Amino acid sequence: MSPLIAILILVALVAVVTAIGLWGRARAAGPRAARADAIAEEIVPADVRGDAATLVQFSTQFCGSCPGVARTLRALAENGVGVAHVEVDITDRPDVAAQLHILQTPTVLLLDRDGVPVSRLTGAAPRSSYVRELSRLLDAAPASVTLPA
Known part of the structure; x- marks a missing residue:
């Protein structure tokens, strides 16, 4: 040759x-569309979900970018009326990772008021991605819930 x-x-x-x-x-x-199955009650109990939306972050103890994503999501939840942030450590929960097909952390599921995933973001996405997805859900909500800029 x-x-x-x-x-x-x-x-x-x-x-x-x-x-x-x-x-x-x-x-x-x-962001990707999430499967429309409701998240199991033992993973994210109804009493910790937000009235309008819930940002569920799946993390592990060894994830380097998870703390930064958690800070971002906590700030969005604190500023958004009816929005909650829940962090689920799947280090010792391979059953949850398998059930939800989580292959990378952080993985964030955006749940509607009924606990049904509407969006899924994998990896450390920029803050604007979380804001865009959350705004899209809140704009579609029948209640007048707003997310401050």
């Missing part, structure tokens, strides 16, 4: 792998 062909194959391989990596990163960073 000539050196030129080998270099062209190598460049093509690097380009394909880079494109796949960028596509995967973009897909993971944005």
Whole structure:
């Protein structure tokens, strides 16, 4: 094989792998629709859910970005009327991770007032992603619940 062909194959391989990596990163960073099953009562009890929305963060003890995401979500919950933040440590709960198909932490589920997931964000998404998803849910809510800017 000539050196030129080998270099062209190598460049093509690097380009394909880079494109796949960028596509995967973009897909993971944005919100996804969540399955419409209600979250089990033993995972997020009704008495800790918000009246309008609940931000459920699934974390582990070894997650480096989980504390920062928790601070962001706590601030959003404190500023949003009827919004609650619940953190679930799945370090010793592989059953919860399997049931909800959680493969990465932090994973955040946005629940409506009935405990049904409406959005799922995986990884340390920017604050604007959480605000956008929460605003979208609150704007669709029949009650006049608002989220301060």
